[in-house]
Amino acid sequence: MRISREEFNQAIGAALSALRVERGFSQAEVAEGINAIPEVDRQERSTRAVAAYAALSIILRNEHGVTQEELAKRSQVPVEFVCGLEAGKDPNPDFYFLYCLSIGFDLSFTEFAHRAEELSDIPDEVLLENEANEEGEQP
Structure with a gap:
């Protein structure tokens, strides 16, 4: 089943957000981690x-x-x-x-x-x- 670009972007955003929350990270901590690489x-x-x-x-x-x-x-x-x-x-x-x-x-x-x-x-x-x-x- 093909979804629209908007639905795809929303699904990816939701999945990333859920993963971040599941692992107990704030958005700032994720950004820090990325910037540390x-x-x-x-x-x-x-x-x-x-x-x-x-x-x-x-x-x-x-x-x-x-x-x-x-x-x-x-x-x-x-x-x-x-x-x-x-x-x-x-x-x-x-x-x-x-x-x-x-x-x-x-x-x-x-x-x-x-x-x-x-x-x-x-x-x-x-x-x-x-x-x-x-x-x-x-x-």
Whole structure:
């Protein structure tokens, strides 16, 4: 079931607020915690997360046997979004469009985000090792 951008933003806000309250943090404490993370670390985490969504989109498109254009149509997002995401040209992708992609892949946004998080947690050494192995396999 697809929801509107406004409903999506409200749901994300409510979920984050509930999590904050459940863990006993004030808004100021959360802001302090975020600000305590060095900018370099925040940027690296953000970059890894975006790369994970890009990789997941490519992986799932291949599994589903659809083109970028077909995925965009199924997800009701601009094809430029899919192309830009997968090419790594969008450093700050629209989370509502990511939600729409999850629908295009017949996944809940929770499952889609979880799979992307799993990809972003893969250590660089493993990624580089896998990349080297794949390069060695090509004729």
